[in-house]
Amino acid sequence: MTDTPIGELAFLRKLQRLLAEGDFVATYKFALLNALADLSLEREPAADGSLRVPVSAIAEKFVEYYWPQARPYRALDGTGFVLVQSTGRQAAVINAIAAAQSAHATLPVARAAQLRWHTLVTRVAGTIEAMPLWKLQTVGGERDEFLYAQAEFAGESIRLLPGVPAAFRALYGLVLDAVRGAWLRQITNIAANRPLLGNSDLASFLFGNERASLDGFRGVLRDHQGGRCLYCRKELRGAGCVDHFIAWSRYPVDLGHNLVLAHDACNAKKRDFLAYPAHLERWQTSHLERASELAQRFDSLALPHEEMRSRAIAWWAYEQGEAAGAHAWIDADRFVRLDASWRDVLGAGALRRVAEPRPPKYPA
Numbered sequence: 001m002t003d004t005p006i007g008e009l010a011f012l013r014k015l016q017r018l019l020a021e022g023d024f025v026a027t028y029k030f031a032l033l034n035a036l037a038d039l040s041l042e043r044e045p046a047a048d049g050s051l052r053v054p055v056s057a058i059a060e061k062f063v064e065y066y067w068p069q070a071r072p073y074r075a076l077d078g079t080g081f082v083l084v085q086s087t088g089r090q091a092a093v094i095n096a097i098a099a100a101q102s103a104h105a106t107l108p109v110a111r112a113a114q115l116r117w118h119t120l121v122t123r124v125a126g127t128i129e130a131m132p133l134w135k136l137q138t139v140g141g142e143r144d145e146f147l148y149a150q151a152e153f154a155g156e157s158i159r160l161l162p163g164v165p166a167a168f169r170a171l172y173g174l175v176l177d178a179v180r181g182a183w184l185r186q187i188t189n190i191a192a193n194r195p196l197l198g199n200s201d202l203a204s205f206l207f208g209n210e211r212a213s214l215d216g217f218r219g220v221l222r223d224h225q226g227g228r229c230l231y232c233r234k235e236l237r238g239a240g241c242v243d244h245f246i247a248w249s250r251y252p253v254d255l256g257h258n259l260v261l262a263h264d265a266c267n268a269k270k271r272d273f274l275a276y277p278a279h280l281e282r283w284q285t286s287h288l289e290r291a292s293e294l295a296q297r298f299d300s301l302a303l304p305h306e307e308m309r310s311r312a313i314a315w316w317a318y319e320q321g322e323a324a325g326a327h328a329w330i331d332a333d334r335f336v337r338l339d340a341s342w343r344d345v346l347g348a349g350a351l352r353r354v355a356e357p358r359p360p361k362y363p364a
């Protein structure tokens, strides 16, 4: 095989064909694509543009995505059940997570129970290796290994081929919309789910809701920011608004260090824009330099956070924004075209993206 990096257009064409023509029995293949996209943002590729990804890291993503989906989905009339994620029997990952949920109320609590978490992740990893990993790239009976090659599977990890991580980074929003759209269609097409269809909340049930469950962060952020809006630095008189520093529409995950408290008006003006470098610097000083302080507070309230991931996502977002000529928000209706100065801010914090896959944090 050659290691010529795949171009973005070829990547997109192949991905589109895979989603349109691939044979999807369970929804695992969508979760797998989602995981590969996310890990491409969070980890540093090798010099040749490839990226080794442990199956355990993919499995952790699966648990994260399926966690809310393993709970009963309720229609407007109050009826409800756990949505079926396969055309046959219920997907094994859903059953495993539902079992974990009977012991642990939330994902951070489950994660903290190291041995059980390790067991769950290992079981999910086994399912990934048995099911979607080697089937994902088969379309119309032929295999097109454009993402990773089965022959390169080693040490329980796959290697994303050169150009693939870069394509996921450049096209992330597009890829995520396409993958989640196909995932949603698959669920609505499964006959067993029909009795619950017609509820317009299905998408936010499956993939989360920007405004959901952020209230728990408010008190921590208010204290941490000294009662001031991160953007305008003026006092917060009302409750304030929990804002995703890197907007939810760019990266739809709630992680503590990416959340800031702002005035409703500041939040409304910032919308989904990147904040301009002076805001970035303030976030870096407030949330990254004092990351462990925040982490302790999040932990005490079982709120999800991963400092390194928040850093990696910020780096990715600003890098893509600079390349695309993004407008960065200053205040009110003022914007500035994003230049390279953000690199001094985030680069000064050293730690770029995660350079190497994290060492296993589980007992052997």
Ligand SMILES: [Zn+2]
Pocket: 229, 230, 231, 232, 233, 234, 262, 263, 266
């Ligand atoms: Zn403000």
